[in-house]
Amino acid sequence: MIQDLLAEAEQKMSQAVDHVVSEFATVRTGRANPQILKRITVDYYGTPTPVLQLASVNVPEPRLMVVSPYDPNSLNDIEKAIATSDLGLNPSNDGKVIRISFPPLTEERRMELIKVVRNMAEEGRVAVRNVRRHTKSDIEALHGEISDDDIRRAEKDLQDLTDRYIGQIDSLLDEKEADLREV
DSSP: OHHHHHHHHHHHHHHHHHHHHHHHHTSOOSSOOGGGGTTOEEEETTEEEEHHHHEEEEEEETTEEEEEESSGGGHHHHHHHHHTSTTOOEEEEOSSOEEEEOOOOOHHHHHHHHHHHHHHHHHHHHHHHHHHHHHHHHHHTTBTTBOHHHHHHHHHHHHHHHHHHHHHHHHHHHHHHHHHHOO
C-alpha cells in the first residue's frame, strides 16, 4: 500500500518536472526554437487555433525560423499573431512563408527572462512539495494499519523522492540560466 502511494507520488513529481521542461521551452533565448510559438494562437475561421497546428516550423539557421502555413490564406493572420505576442519578435512574409529573425537579447531582457524562468522553476518546486504534502497525509492516514517504523521509513523515502525531483528542477534552471546568459 505504501509502495503504491510512493509510486503515485513519483509519477506526479515526474509530471511536474516535465511541465517545467515544457514551460522552459517557451522562453526565448538567443536561438530560434519552434516551441516558443506553442502558446501563440491564431483566430482561424472564428476558432482560436495554435500556430503549430496551422503551419510547419523549420529552423534553417540558429537565429532564423521559417513558418510555412498549410493554408496560404492564414499567412497574414499567423504573422499578425506572432507580431502582437509578448515574444518581441518581428516576423516578415514573402507571400508564401513567414521568416522570423531572432535578434540578440539585450542584457536587460536577459535579466527579465531569468526572473521569469526562476519563477517557473519555483512553481515546479511548489508542485513537487504539494505532491509530497498530499502523499504524506495519505501515509499518516494509514496510522494504525501499519507500524510507526513503516510510516517513518515511507516518509523518509518520500522526502528522498522530493529532494531528487527538486534537484532535477534546480539543474534544469541552472542550464536555462546559463543558456540565457550566453551571448
